[in-house]
Amino acid sequence: MSKYWSKTAKRIRPYIPGEQPKDRKYIKLNTNENPYPPSANAINAIKLAACDTLRLYPDPSGDALRDTIARYIRLKMGNVFIGNGSDELLAFSFPAFFEPEGPPVLFAEITYSFYPVYAEFFNIPYRLIGVDDEFNVSAEDYFQENGGIIIANPNAPTGKGLSLTDIRKILEKNKDQVVIIDEAYIDFGGKSAACLIDDYSNLLVIRTLSKSHSLAGLRVGYALGSEELIEGMIRVKDSINSYTVDRLAQAGALAAIQDDAYFQETRSKIIRTRERVSAKLKDFGFLVIPSEANFVFISSPQYPGRILFQRLRDEGILVRYFDKPKIDNFLRVTIGTDEEMDCFLEIIGLICGKT
């Protein structure tokens, strides 16, 4: 603590991102990055933008990128907002749609751990909603008084998906509140709620190019919603920083979205690898939560999660361990290339005496 810090700076509890190690070379399966490179078209577009236009500020509303996204999703440009990764979109949505006074914002007890960080930062009350023993979210639990709802679909770190029928029920019962569906991992198997935007003016869908488009380093995400919600996001952005998405990011993201063939190829590869790895881990006796994401959430009957995490780390494999009630015996393992996952399976098999 410093005497120079504001009360806010003293009070907040910042999010701790997954490790980006520098001490040695790891097989890095800890932050849900895509193991494949971005589209070559995206890289070329970034190079071109870097040569031509860096002297100039970017388009503050990113209309060319918004238009490309709108066409891709079959919505209007007025339904699209772009941001510096979906984390920034989530951060903007708290002051845009939630109130410090009044009923709490609801989100699951096991979900993306950035949500409570934003809530505390913006002084927004929140209530954690339980999940069942298999990490299922129940729509009925969200039929209670609230000041807004956030649901990650598929959920993180479990990978469990929620059906569009359940999402529709939640939207239907909460027409006066904003319901945010965080679709960071939707391209790996889930059903997007974007098709419900014309029916529900209270729905905000947040997506990212970090995972399925291999662009975690570029920091681009987008929000989809009714024009009134998008205007709310624009008001907040333009009160903080007009130029959140830089020229390179706008150019690269646009080209990546247009290269649909490459996107389809890499996401199918990841899904195939995920299914193969899940089956093998089950053969080894692991509990594997069915995943719709680019990671699997697993638990060993033999080894406590913390020990297995450390043993893998010692062998040069980095996965994510959460020291939290209900999930402290689980590991979240990002799906890498087939070669990386073969190595992971070999080592975890050796540790568990399965090969």
Ligand code: PMP
């Ligand atoms: N939502 C969820 C559920 C996530 O796991 C992540 C990645 N940490 C994000 C949002 C943020 O992703 P990004 O800011 O890279 O778009």
